[in-house]
Amino acid sequence: MPIINIQHIVSFSSEDKIHKAENLLRKNSQGKWRCAKSGESQAVVVMQLEKATRINSIDIGNDGSAFVEVLVSRSSNDQDYQVLLVASSFMTPTEARSGNGSNKVRMFSEDQLSSEIAKQSWNRVKLVCTQPFNKHTTYGLSFINLHSKENEEKSQSPETTSSQLQSASSSRTSFGKFKLKAVDPVAPPSVRNVAMKVETQTFNQAKLGPKIKVEEKTKPGKVSEPQKRKMLSETSTKPKHQKTNRAATDVAFNKLLSDVVFVISGFQNPRRSDLRDKALSMGARYRRDWETGCTHLICAFANTPKFRQVMGDPRGRIVRADWIIDCAAQKKRLPCKPYSMDPNTSDNDDVDDGKPPDDIDDPIEASTDEEDDVIDTDDEIERVKQNIKIESPGAPPVDPYDVSTDDEEEPPVTSSDGIPELPDYFSGKTFFLYGDFPPVIERMLKRHIITCDGTLEEYMSDDVRYVVTQRSWDSSFDDALTSNSSLVFVKPSWVFECGHSKSLLPHSRHIVHSN
Template identity: 45%
Template sequence: MPEVKIKHIVSFSSEDKSHKAENLLGNDTTKKWRCEPGEKQACVVFQLEKCTKISSIDIGNDGSAFVEVLVGRSGQESVKYQVLLVASSFMSPQESRVGTSPTRVRIFSHDKLSSDVAAEQWDIVKIVCTQPFNKRVSYGLTFVKLHSLSEKGVESMDDSASLPSDVKPKIFGSFKMKDDNDTSKSSTFHPGKLMQLAKKDESSESKIKKEHMRRSRSPDARELEEKRRKLDRKATPKQPRPPATPKQQRPPATPVNFDQLKTKTPPPKPQKREPPKQPPSSAKKRKAEKKKPPAKPYDQILGGVIFVISGFQNPLRGDIRDKALRMGAQYRKDWTRDSTHLVCAFPNTPKYRQVEGAGGRIVRKEWIDDCAKMKRQMPWKKYAMNADVSSSSSSSEFEDASSEDEPTVNVNPAQSDNEDPYGGSTDEGGDTEDEIEKLKPKIEEDNQNDNVYDASTDEENGAVNQPSADGLPPLPDFFEHKQFLLYGDFEQSIQRLLTRCIVACGGKISKYMNDDIEYVVTEQDWDQEFDRALSTNAALVFVKPSWVYDCGAQQLLLPSQPYLISHT
């Protein structure tokens, strides 16, 4: 089918700077036409050289979801277009959003076109491309090829249209199908012919086999077979046998002196072999392995450990505490005489200095993590925060782990059982009342001169804002530098509550839409106005009022995905 020549481009909706509409006139498929980003519909109009009947269309896509082809005639004030090819899909919604298979090619034959419109001649072709599933991409076409039937083909189609259905010739593309009633000499094949030929071959083979069996059973055939075997035996020469090898002669026997045999000493008795002695180190290791206690249950790994946490804030503080409690440890908010370990984030905290002066064990949080990971109590010296203790731990790396399973408790044996376990001094040896009174002024002076970085970070329920100079707590600022727009008709109480939450947390509310707005709070479903707003500001987020309420309740900026307005 000859290709219809396109004379020039009459008009187009828009074009990209790099991919112009005139690229569709050439044969170079690497050049393409694309519209500007954000357009809902793009179209291009072609002027053909003459009025022609269009029989098929080849379209190469470039990111369009649907393509529609319209035709018309020039010479009119307003061209009335008719649909030659209805809007055909080139990309699914999923492919459009992800951007896969954007250059699909489709060939529309004569049966895919509108039969009434394809029967007439046209000289203007309008192609309309749409991409409603992805509004941020630039889309268009790679190429467009129009085909028409030759004059002979048109005449044959017209003639065949006037014939009845049983007389019309069967045409498949440019080939003419053979009629079923054609009995020409070249038509030698008919149904069942292959089976007949196979049966003839089988019958001829069976006849040959039967004739061969009949001849082999006759006496003349047997005599001939015996003569043939005798001739074959005579023809094959006999192979000479290899010469026999002479037998090996034994060496002459030496004479035996019986007198020497009588005076000969008996042979020594074989000594018993003793097993090789193993080095004492390996023997000790084996004994130690045998004496190793069985693995403890998970909830008893840190049995007897009483720990205190310093320098960590929630939620990490809560995770460390819960992980240690699940392994059987006990938790104290402050350091007491029965505490064994201080899990510290960094040195020189108030608790760090207190425990260091008391001679307690100060470890990093990795000690808790590795105990849970290895499912046994790890040696604490490897995780000591004190440099002196951690360096000395390298020399005692292979110390017995059993001593680590039973941590020492710094309890004064002279202490009464009825005394409060959470009171008293934190020093190991215990101070007298006179010594404590002497040290009180010095301790108070040190506390006043402490650096601001030594402040405690041991809040159990998250960070608490310190009160301001006027005694009121400061307001949160997680909405700072964020602008909001309240869209739709809200009740007066709801609008007042939303305004109060946003402004109190540092946000700003605008009365009109502008480029600085980030969040649109609305109770309505998806609206066409949202699409227009996204076309001007693609970073807008449409959320429900519950997102603002939950952020205020949690005192932090929550993810907005669960509160988005669904795009229908």
């Protein structure tokens, strides 16, 4: 969905001398907004939209805030603010104290917003940030993107009108002056005269055509040798020329992006896998991380780690996902410049873009070095096999491929009424996932815990008993134990082993030990 234009900053509670509130207006920049002093109870900024618009989704880039709330109003009654997005967690207490994970990005779709408020149009937005867990740092936001379906519908209408006018124009010239006068009665006399003159010539040529053919048949005169050679050369060279041009411009769909090596940043499944599948179908090659040989970063937001990495690489191009979508929809390679997220992009960067490469490799050969990337979770599972190792001399390690999935899972024992009975060995146990996980592992952990009657908290609370993490012991663990001495830090392998055996197993072999 198109981004809503933010006109200006109306007011703010405070701002840092460097990280000012107006930085939130800059697109694709590395600016951010922070409050002026550490320990402020809340940081507030009010923004004015270009016009009253319905807000259908929100993208928020954090910068040290624990919670962010979004409210909306109209300038006619700017004191009556309505909650569009309830206070949402961006940092846990442990992360806030340690300073880890302060730049998370969260995307809130329409179903996560207040349904009644999202149906109405608003032109003023208030962002309220709080950080109750760390009083020794300033905090704020790195960016805010508001999206509206209204802009998407309006942006499509000019293209439709233009195509309709173009088709109408072509039909007028092909159907004669009667159609021309009916469709365009206000055309200037000079245009009408030229159109009538051209049509008259065409009509006369059509009338004279049969006579010329008849005369050629009735006159048995021979054609001179120079004329014959000229006619033969024209008839033989013209089709070849047309065929050559057609071969030069037509490129197979699976070779449109054969010279593109891309990386994806800021997207979550299923959209991430959809983008990758579209690009791969056009011959592009995928890489998990930016490395030598990569050409394009398909990015959702500015200021992500990969975005900053590619900004420093003169060979890389940063484009929106719309470039992949539009290339697939139009079945041709489009220039990158209209889709660029790099503010330093120049016209020269797009000289060869939009044209197929001269030497296009066979699409099968071009994709063999990344064949296992076509499956959405294979690359993530490879990481899991390296990151998750069960430190057990007696029991074999749990391979992520051995962990049951939704499609492979055998139905458990059913009750008399035919409803499957789910295991409940995590009943009464509260979990918290700490740190970053590969998406496939995070999904499996959440499914195992919730399916087996466990409780999963979004942030650290006094109810949490088990902290599941892939990290080694650090000082933040000591701080958490000071607040809650009953915490147990375990590795994901414990949850997977319990799921594999379908029973609660001892966690002693999977504990994260202090140094």
